[in-house]
Amino acid sequence: MSFLEYAPAPESRAILNLRDEYGLFIDGEFRAGSGESFATISPADEKHIATIAAASEADVDAAVAAARRAYDKTWSKMSGRDRGKYLFRIARLVQERARELAVAESLDNGKPIKESRDVDVPLVAAWFFYYAGWADKLDYAGLGADPRSLGVAGQVIPWNFPLLMLAWKIAPALAAGNTVVIKPAETTPLSALIFAEILQQADLPPGVVNIITGAGATGSALVRHPDVNKVAFTGSTGVGREIAKAVAGSGKSLTLELGGKAANIVFEDAPIDQAIEGIVNGIFFNQGHVCCAGSRLLVQESIHDEVVERLKSRLSTLRLGDPLDKNTDIGAINSRAQLDRIRELSQIGEDEGAERWSAPCVIPENGFWFAPTIFTNVQASHRIARDEIFGPVLSVLTFRTPGEAIEKANNTPYGLSAGIWTDKGSRILAVADRLRAGVIWANTFNRFDPASPFGGYKESGYGREGGRHGLAAYLKGAA
Ligand code: NAD
Secondary structure (H helix, E strand, C coil), X not given: CCCCCXXXXXXXXXXXXXXXEECEEECCEEECCCCCCEEEECCCCCCEEEEECCCCHHHHXXXXXXXXXXXXXXXXXXXXXXXXXXXXXXXXXXXXXXXXXXXXXXXXHCCCHHHHHHHHHXXXXXXXXXXXXHCCCHHHCCCCCCCCECCEEEEECCCCCHHHHHHHHHHHHHHCCCEEEEECCCCCCHHHHXXXXXXXXXXXXXXXXXXXXXXXXXXXXXXHCCCCCEEEEECCHHHHHHHHHHHCCCCCEEEXXXXXXXXXXXXXXXXXXXXXXXXXXXXXXXXXXXCCCCCEEEEEHHHHHHHHHHHHHHHCCCCECCCCECCXXXXXXXXXXXXXXXXXXXHHHHHCCCEEEECCCCCCCCCCCCCCEEEECCCCCCHHHHCCCCCCEEEEEEECCHHXXXXXXXXXXXXXXXXXXXXXXXXXXXXXXXXXXXXXEECCCCCCCCCCCECCCHHHEECCECHHHHHHCCECCCC
């Protein structure tokens, strides 16, 4: 029980105007799917939200055909200036409907409303504004003399940041002059379907963006479709590997944004108060469903006990519960399958000899929940130090020298992100230089900006999203 009591402060759902059933968004209109439709539920109480169409191979074919027609007839012929106007319009409509989108996202995904409202949705708008600005400046981006779009992009995204991942995919693709067929994850299709309404409101020419719902089979049909020129995937390393094999030799361009097991390195001279907040944000933001989460804390041995004690005290103040409550810090785990995986890996952590501590919070009766958890006495060989748990679980390891910290941080098959906490600028530069990670934060964590490229090394995938680099992934010969 926390020492401060909070009255419930639920965000109203009245702003939502949901349909009972959603079709596929193809050629500017919703239409029935020919696959077996499925339900999307709220992970906080397992209640039904809406019935969602599933795209069969024939539907995927229709969506790609619509994207091809739109590419040939309108989008590839339109000036960058006009493309930019559509993107600005979409960005403004996202801002106008921000509250509705945030409520839908928290309902369908389980993330706290304060995160969807203050992080996800504002970043979605920022991404569209940013790439709107690039649409008429491709010639000046240093990406070749006459940069040309690739054609039809087939994009598949995960459930952890449903609308933000959609923005990361669609905004640069359209700015560069491509048309799109995108598939949201099967547990979180809702915000993408509301986004389809925004595209109608923006009067985007039919077929420029097509949104098809369904599970892995739909995604697989999309990335294998012979008339897709570019495949962009964000998701697990296993599926990414499969897609890389399927696409090899087909002439399609490919970007893969996969998993991670980031080291968050805290030196003894770090500003401890900020570091504690940064560690908490690094792994407990979005229930740890973050590919770049700081899931391995590497703390200098001399301050280990102090850091762990302060972390436990801070975690004891976090409020877990209703994602739509404005006071909630930790929302629901997105699905039963993900909860099972987090439980299994945590059990393995205990069995392998690490010491488990979970924050004392009341777990609601229904829905999928996992208390913020810390493992200490973790060895580099433990599964919880190697596998991506993708949940609110932090593994704490120690080091004595900067060299040891770097060696341990790089001892992972992944290479997506890392964090460094120290008072010394020179140490930040020296350590960052030797870390094999695509994104490195210093004295902060989980900061995103559309102007800053994001992506990984090794099993975290290849290609960059965001910034000028993100445009290159959608232009011929530029990537
Ligand atoms: P997932 O790979 O199971 O699913 C991702 C998407 O791929 C979903 O839309 C799914 O329906 C689809 N899919 C599944 N099988 C497919 C197939 N054979 N062919 C084509 N599409 C298929 O991953 P997930 O569980 O949804 O997401 C969690 C994973 O995503 C984590 O490993 C996380 O690290 C990673 N992730 C990475 C980033 C990044 O930017 N690097 C961002 C978010 C999530």
